Amino acid sequence: MPVFKNRAQRFDDMVLEALEPIEERWGDELTELDLAVDMVPEIEQTDPDATSWPPEVVEDLGVPLAQLVPAGVDRRGMPTRARIVLYRRPLEARSRDGIDLVDLLHEVLVEQIACYLGVEPDSLEAGGN
Numbered sequence: 001m002p003v004f005k006n007r008a009q010r011f012d013d014m015v016l017e018a019l020e021p022i023e024e025r026w027g028d029e030l031t032e033l034d035l036a037v038d039m040v041p042e043i044e045q046t047d048p049d050a051t052s053w054p055p056e057v058v059e060d061l062g063v064p065l066a067q068l069v070p071a072g073v074d075r076r077g078m079p080t081r082a083r084i085v086l087y088r089r090p091l092e093a094r095s096r097d098g099i100d101l102v103d104l105l106h107e108v109l110v111e112q113i114a115c116y117l118g119v120e121p122d123s124l125e126a127g128g129n
Contacts, residue, residue, distance in 0.1 A: 011091075014101055015086060018105035026113065034084075037087075064090065065094070084112045
């Protein structure tokens with residue numbers, strides 16, 4: 001009997017597919033980085049007159065698609081790991097189909113991982129470690 005996957009599970013599978021080529025080259029540098037998916041962004045732009053988001057937010061037409069949350073300390077004083085949060089609904093809304101979504105996810109992950117590693121996105125795509 002085939003296993004039915006809901007929309008969120010299919011999205012998670014696409015995230016893993018988009019991440020795979022990056023992990024193949026950069027896996028050792030990503031061991032301290034987590035990946036999360038939220039349905040929609042819950043972040044606010046600190047300056048309402050700003051025309052763009054800070055570098056740790058990937059946006060399209062003013063809507064955040066992903067955010068790099070740096071390592072730090074949570075409200076209870078416990079250390080947290082750095083993580084990339086992908087926003088499923090805005091990403092799905094900007095893609096035509098599953099193939100387009102995987103390409104968009106890969107592009108967003110490249111930008112976010114490059115920000116995390118402190119390198120240019122082109123160097124992340126071009127080379128290995």
